[in-house]
Each structure stands twice: as C-alpha cells, then as structure tokens.
Amino acid sequence: MKNVNKVPIWFMRQAGRYLPEYMAIRSKNSDFLQLCFNPELASEISLQPIKRFDLDFIILFSDILVIPYALGQNVHFLKNHGPSLNSINSKEDINYLDFKECLRRISNILETIKILHSKKGTKNLIGFCGGPFTVLNYMIEGGTSKTHRKIKNFVKDKKKEALDLMKIITELSIEYLKQQIESGANYIQIFESWAGLLESDEYIEFIVKPNKYISHEIKKYANRINVIHFPRGSGKNYKIFAEEVYCDVLSLDHSYPQEVLSLLRKKKVTVQGNLDPKVLLGAARNVEEKTKEVLEKFKSNDHIFNLSHGILPNTKISNIEKVIKVVREYETSK
Numbered sequence: 001m002k003n004v005n006k007v008p009i010w011f012m013r014q015a016g017r018y019l020p021e022y023m024a025i026r027s028k029n030s031d032f033l034q035l036c037f038n039p040e041l042a043s044e045i046s047l048q049p050i051k052r053f054d055l056d057f058i059i060l061f062s063d064i065l066v067i068p069y070a071l072g073q074n075v076h077f078l079k080n081h082g083p084s085l086n087s088i089n090s091k092e093d094i095n096y097l098d099f100k101e102c103l104r105r106i107s108n109i110l111e112t113i114k115i116l117h118s119k120k121g122t123k124n125l126i127g128f129c130g131g132p133f134t135v136l137n138y139m140i141e142g143g144t145s146k147t148h149r150k151i152k153n154f155v156k157d158k159k160k161e162a163l164d165l166m167k168i169i170t171e172l173s174i175e176y177l178k179q180q181i182e183s184g185a186n187y188i189q190i191f192e193s194w195a196g197l198l199e200s201d202e203y204i205e206f207i208v209k210p211n212k213y214i215s216h217e218i219k220k221y222a223n224r225i226n227v228i229h230f231p232r233g234s235g236k237n238y239k240i241f242a243e244e245v246y247c248d249v250l251s252l253d254h255s256y257p258q259e260v261l262s263l264l265r266k267k268k269v270t271v272q273g274n275l276d277p278k279v280l281l282g283a284a285r286n287v288e289e290k291t292k293e294v295l296e297k298f299k300s301n302d303h304i305f306n307l308s309h310g311i312l313p314n315t316k317i318s319n320i321e322k323v324i325k326v327v328r329e330y331e332t333s334k
Contacts, residue, residue: 007295007303009327010057010126011320013310014049018317021048032077033069036062039111046116050123052317053324057124057187057304058116060180064130064191066106067172068139072098087142087150091161099168103176110183117184124187124226127180131192131231132170132210136162139169148197155202163205170210174217181222189228189251190214195241196233196255203237208244215246228272232309239263253308261301270302277307280319287319291326 016022022045029035036042046061065083069075074086088094116125130138138144140151140162155162177188195207215227230251231241238256242263250264251272264271279290294305305327311320 005331007305007327007330008056008124009305009324010055010059011049011311012059012307014053014055014059015045015061016311017313018311018315018320019048019052021052033063033066033075036066037106037108039108039115042109042112043115043119046112047119053320055123055324057126058120059126059189060109060113060116060128060185062109062112062128064128064135064193065138066109067130067135067169067176070102070106070172070176071168072096072102073139082144083138084143085138085141088139088165089150089154090158094161094165094168097168102172103179106176110179113180113183113185120184125185126187126189126228127177127183127185128189128191129173129176131190131195131207132166132173132214133198133206134192134194135169135173136166136206137194137197139165148194151194152197155198155206166206166210170213174214177214177218178221181218181225186224187226187228187249188218189230192229192231194233195231195237196235199237203234203240204244207231207234207237208241211241212245219246230272242267242269249304251306261298265301268302270304271298272304272306273298274306274308275323277309277312277315280307280315280323281312282319284319284322287322288326291323292330295327295330 025041025045029041042061046058049055050058065075068085076084078084113127137151140154141148190211192207192211198206211229218225218227226248228249228251229245229247232253233255234241235255236257238260242250242260247269249270249272252274254274275290275294279287
C-alpha cells in the first residue's frame with residue numbers, strides 16, 4: 001500500500017515587508033528593535049503569515065541581534081541600511097559588556113512566545129537565535145559588511161579574544177533558547193548565517209564546535225525539542241557539519257555537496273529548504289517549475305519545504321500562494 005506523506009512548509013522571514021499587514025504596523029512603529037520587544041505586536045506579526053497562508057510553522061518575530069543588545073551593546077536598525085552596532089575591537093571592549101541579568105533586558109520576547117503558544121493550535125512554534133560566529137561577526141563588524149575584513153582579521157590576530165567572546169555568546173544563547181523552550185517553543189533554529197566565511201580549521205573551531213555544544217545542551221535540557229541548524233554558505237563543509245553536529249533538521253542552501261543528502265538519510269535527519277528566494281520575484285510559471293524541482297530533489301529525504309534564505313521585500317504574494325499550492329498538492333511515497 002502506498003504511504004502518502006505531505007511535505008510541511010514554512011518560509012524564513014515569512015513575517016515581513018512583502019506583507020501589507022506587516023507594513024501597516026511598521027508605519028506606526030519605526031523602531032524595529034522595540035517592535036521585537038512588544039509582545040502584543042510581535043505576536044500579531046508572527047501570526048500574520050499563518051492567518052494569510054495557513055503555513056505549518058509559526059516562527060517568532062524577533063532578530064538574532066537581541067543577544068548583543070542583551071550584553072549592553074548599542075544596537076540600532078537604520079532605514080535602508082540595516083543593523084548598526086558599536087564595533088568591538090579589543091579585550092577592553094569585551095570587558096565593557098554588561099553580563100549581569102542580561103537576559104532580563106530581552107525578557108519581553110519570552111512573553112511573545114507565551115502568547116504564540118496559547119494561539120498556535122496544531123502549528124509548530126519555532127524559537128531561534130543567531131549562531132555564535134554570526135553574532136560575533138556583527139559585534140566585531142559593527143553591522144553588515146561586504147568584505148568582512150574586521151572579523152577575519154580579529155579571528156586571525158586576536159583569536160583568544162574572539163574565542164572568549166564567542167564562548168560568552170554561546171552560553172548566553174543556550175540560556176536564551178532554554179527560556180524560549182520553557183515559554184512554549186517546540187522547535188529551535190540556530191541561524192549561522194555567516195558560516196561560509198570560514199574554511200578548514202577555523203570552520204571547525206568557530207562553527208562546528210559551538211553549534212555542536214548548543215545542540216548537546218538543548219537536547220540534554222529537553223530531548224523532545226527539535227533542533228534546526230542552518231550553517232548558510234558552508235559549501236563542502238556542510239558534510240563536516242552534518243557529521244559532527246547533532247541536528248533533527250538541517251537547512252540547506254544551494255552550496256551543499258550532493259553526498260550530504262545520503263548522509264542525512266542515514267542519520268535520519270530531515271532536510272529543510274531550499275527554493276531560491278529570487279525565484280519568487282519572477283513569473284508564476286517559473287515559480288511552479290522550480291518548486292517542483294525542489295520537491296523532486298528531496299523526495300528521498302524527510303523534507304520541510306523552505307527557502308535557501310529569507311523572503312525578499314519585493315516578493316509577490318501570488319508567488320508565495322503558488323508555492324504553497326504546489327507543495328500542498330505534492331505527494332511523496334516512501
């Protein structure tokens with residue numbers, strides 16, 4: 001008898017600027033970070049794509065840079081520019097960070113999760129944090145960067161300071177994730193968005209080891225929780241990551257080597273991904289074709305349909321609807 005499996009679906013950045021209902025809230029709330037700390041509005045935003053599209057996962061509306069904010073670093077989001085932080089350049093700058101009751105500064109986010117848990121019904125609820133190296137990158141660079149020169153030099157020339165700060169970020173992230181779990185999240189995603197900056201030994205030390213430690217601590221704390229990792233841009237290092245880091249789900253972009261899929265099947269790890277978000281800017285016919293390609297590509301793996309990165313601001317809502325329709329109608333037999 002044929003065993004029919006529906007493919008669950010959600011989108012990274014599914015709550016965002018492509019939705020008019022989100023922009024209506026943003027037009028009255030110019031401070032992005034304070035919006036993240038407003039439980040009523042943040043929960044409403046988190047639920048907007050669920051109400052519109054009936055997706056299978058709710059993801060908390062927040063940002064990975066709440067951790068630097070919790071540590072006392074100045075964090076601002078500038079219009080048409082992105083995040084801006086006071087850059088850390090030395091051991092003295094690290095010592096200046098405030099570690100006392102730092103999670104209390106972002107405790108409102110936990111209230112958002114509690115609201116979402118009360119309203120989630122049968123949906124899965126995803127909490128998240130940034131990967132330790134990715135958060136370190138923003139703290140050192142002072143925001144977004146095209147060259148990432150500061151972080152590359154810092155890791156090379158001030159390795160001890162980099163590892164010390166990353167240890168602080170890692171421990172704080174673990175406590176933050178635990179509190180999200182206690183508040184009602186049943187999935188946790190770690191966004192290691194800048195994993196692709198590092199190679200060989202540095203990749204092991206700054207990407208694999210801290211993410212492995214986070215997984216270990218979270219599963220030890222609450223084994224029922226599903227842990228999703230997304231080491232974006234890892235390329236050939238996806239294989240090392242999959243071998244070394246415990247994942248319930250591994251999110252893939254387009255840089256992974258083909259042998260990773262068989263490895264994940266063997267380890268019974270679910271694949272998440274990986275439609276290119278740029279496809280959603282184009283013609284509906286191409287959207288349908290590319291969506292089917294992703295479904296076919298991962299049909300031999302347990303699969304959660306998603307993108308290879310977040311939804312872009314100019315994305316057409318009709319194309320999101322097209323993807324969902326194709327995925328909902330797709331059946332796999334295993």
